[in-house]
Amino acid sequence: MSFDDFDDGPIWNEHQWESHLNEIEKRSEQLRRFITSDPKGNTPRWVILLEESLDELDAVEAFIEEELLLDEAYFPEDEDDWEDDDDEWDDDDFFFQDDNFPFSDDDDDDDFDYGEEWKELSEDFTFSDYGSIENLIVYKDARNFAVDVLKWAETIPANLQTKQVHEFVSSVLKITAKLAGGYSFGFEQDVLGGNIAYTKKALTSANEALDYLQTMKREPFIVKAVYSKFHSRLFEIRNEIGIYVQELRERFDLGLE
Numbered sequence: 001m002s003f004d005d006f007d008d009g010p011i012w013n014e015h016q017w018e019s020h021l022n023e024i025e026k027r028s029e030q031l032r033r034f035i036t037s038d039p040k041g042n043t044p045r046w047v048i049l050l051e052e053s054l055d056e057l058d059a060v061e062a063f064i065e066e067e068l069l070l071d072e073a074y075f076p077e078d079e080d081d082w083e084d085d086d087d088e089w090d091d092d093d094f095f096f097q098d099d100n101f102p103f104s105d106d107d108d109d110d111d112f113d114y115g116e117e118w119k120e121l122s123e124d125f126t127f128s129d130y131g132s133i134e135n136l137i138v139y140k141d142a143r144n145f146a147v148d149v150l151k152w153a154e155t156i157p158a159n160l161q162t163k164q165v166h167e168f169v170s171s172v173l174k175i176t177a178k179l180a181g182g183y184s185f186g187f188e189q190d191v192l193g194g195n196i197a198y199t200k201k202a203l204t205s206a207n208e209a210l211d212y213l214q215t216m217k218r219e220p221f222i223v224k225a226v227y228s229k230f231h232s233r234l235f236e237i238r239n240e241i242g243i244y245v246q247e248l249r250e251r252f253d254l255g256l257e
Contacts, residue, residue: 012190012193014193014194014196014249015197017193021197021198021201024071025071028071031070044169044170045170046063046153046166046169056148056151057143057147060146060147060150060176064173064176064180067174067177067178068177068180068181071181127251128187129188133180133183136183137240138179138241138244139180139183141240142206145172145237146175146176149169149172150169152222152230153165153169160219165221168213171205171206172205172234174201175205175237177202178198179198179241181198181201182198189252192248192251192252192255196248196249199241199248202241203241203245206238210231213230213234214231
């Protein structure tokens, strides 16, 4: 995502960003129904993505990119657009935008300093605009967990795929998407609040996934060993995100001193 237009304006904190992102989510739900092949929501999105993907990892990354696309559609292109939140977005414009995402292979060279590519490979630059999300441990852990959850969900007979199963899988996928969304903001002071707000949404999704998992504890489609492993990994990911949020907050506070 590109946020150059914030350079001259006041710096938003995480709460101001959170309010704006909540409004974006409301609008993106309308667009989601418009562009998906199942507008009535009869089939969970993760099921459709699995059918359209090569494997589970491909489905996870497709979900992440789709979520980022939906949110990106409601970020204005210039500063004047921020002053009028009542303007309606033209859904047709969505299909003609040239966007950058963490998984894009055709990034604009102007957005990346020549000769700095090596920094993407170094963990030392993970928390900078030159780093790569692939070096963010909590993101890798969440993505690997999402892949394993999809593999498990595929083994459940259709008649046993309850609402709790679908909500659990969706919440797990949202963890990775929100972490990627936050990382795409970068770590500069003027957009760090947005990074924090997105990452907090990943934390919320992790807590929701834990709640759904616990409601399925005694269901016949999840054996004790699988439940214990999922719970342990998800609990650890939730804690890692919590620590990550605190680290981002400390970084934001230091920048204001």
